[in-house]
Amino acid sequence: MTVNREIHLASRPQGWPTADNFRLVETEVPTPGPGQLVVRNQFMSVDPYMRGRMDDVRSYVPPFALDAPLDGGALGEVVAGEADGIAPGDTVLHGLGWREYALVDARSARRIDPDLAPVSAYLGVLGMTGLTAYAGLLDVAAMRPGETVFVSGAAGAVGSMVGQIAKLRGAGRVVGSAGSAAKVERLAGLGFDAAFDYHDGPVRDSLRAAAPDGIDVYFDNVGGDHLEAAIGAMRPHGRAAICGMIAQYNDTEPPAAPRNLALVIGKRLTLRGFLVGDHGHLRGQFVQEVAGWLREGRLSYDETVVDGIARAPEAFLGLLRGENLGKMLVRL
């Protein structure tokens, strides 16, 4: 264990990123100082929001630096260092992925119980991904029982949770969009009432067929024409929780849609963007409720796992192309 491998940002993508934007770099395994832990990462998360951090623009998180390791959600076993009640042998969740060994400030690590659920779940259904779905649906969009919910990117990590939580919380009808026939079939298995492949025709038409009486809540992971179709389908007082707009993250020109935004007036719609970080107060309630559904076998989750740090860029690029079912993870 003398070599640590990590992924650096070699150059900033213009439009769609490619393998050339990344570089695998060998360094030494770090030595912990006071209050620090060395974590041998077992899983790291790749997430759509990371695309935005590759651009050199001011946003809610600073951009990734060039010629430095990327970062993001990860978990692994503490192999050196002891602080804040965390010791070697513990499994911890932290924010320094994209590397095999991470030097972590103990105050920013959270110990997890590997016996309660497979550890990877803490990066997905029981982690930031799950809380994003839970908070966006129930807090931001304030879904009420009986309502019709539409979620885009529904076979992804967040979307598949949104649809299932909606059903478990009493939604009248849940509709999902996804990018392949296989994903659409999977959505039926997850309990969605209707689902469509957005390649099969204009989203507006597919949504109208899937939700002929309109929708009350839209959970947006995609943006663009999905958002436009949702605004068009919304019933009065509808709410959209805007979580992501993956359709346009790689666009070099700003998107023209939605062109029907004026409908928000007559229909009294609310469009609300959110970041999961603002909803940490829901974590306790979220973990209790979701862990209960998992125990009872009422909630399923998919994972797409890619092996090895060298393939982390490939996992990320695959995520942007929608090659994942459920949570996209790299096993280190």
Add this chain to the structure above:
Amino acid sequence: MTVNREIHLASRPQGWPTADNFRLVETEVPTPGPGQLVVRNQFMSVDPYMRGRMDDVRSYVPPFALDAPLDGGALGEVVAGEADGIAPGDTVLHGLGWREYALVDARSARRIDPDLAPVSAYLGVLGMTGLTAYAGLLDVAAMRPGETVFVSGAAGAVGSMVGQIAKLRGAGRVVGSAGSAAKVERLAGLGFDAAFDYHDGPVRDSLRAAAPDGIDVYFDNVGGDHLEAAIGAMRPHGRAAICGMIAQYNDTEPPAAPRNLALVIGKRLTLRGFLVGDHGHLRGQFVQEVAGWLREGRLSYDETVVDGIARAPEAFLGLLRGENLGKMLVRL
């Protein structure tokens, strides 16, 4: 008083309406049945939302019918009929404008006190216009003291109220946009901290100069590039109350803006459309507070008055072109 004149919709406008879309028609003064009043209208309101009702599309109010009188807010003196405690000589507010004599269901008429304020105020500052400003700013956008507020169409009936109410309720900075140098000058007189003519350059640049530290609340009367500029200027957790999008009411192609909608995520913005009709529960509080400000001389309002039913179409067309300062009214 044997002839009643009223304005009919002769044809549906394609794009900008013209005088040809209207027809002056002579009818007989109606006779009241049980529960009905005949009102000799003294003032009628022309409002931007009426443009939408001229199109044959489903919306929150039914479209105007062809070859039938238009309608909208109006007030006048009861000259015949007696019901629901209303009798000849009373002044009432109702929804049947665009005609000299209206046959009004007494249950949809509201008696007003002509001694408390000039009666025209009940169509503006003390009426639907004022409540729109009050509810949109304080309820929909939930403005808090110290915040920076931007309002477009700021010299109009609603916009000029929004800016003044914001100041009276403790806004830190209030910025308005308008369509002429004379209007911009008027906004300074109304207590706006900064104002600009949107013809003077890109709205984005003018807004940045007027609110260099960004805005917290945007009250939208205009849409299009105003909304895009506001989204760009918003600080985290900013809120937009979307009241109107007059810039695009006469467009035959859907607008491309705002192209920066993805910013709602990272900045956690809320965009909320509203109609004043949903906020009637605030009316008591609104009248009390606004009447108080009027009595104390702390709130001013402008009126642009056009005389005669025959000129009502001209008043409406002028409103769409922004020729009014404050509330546009027709005196009958």
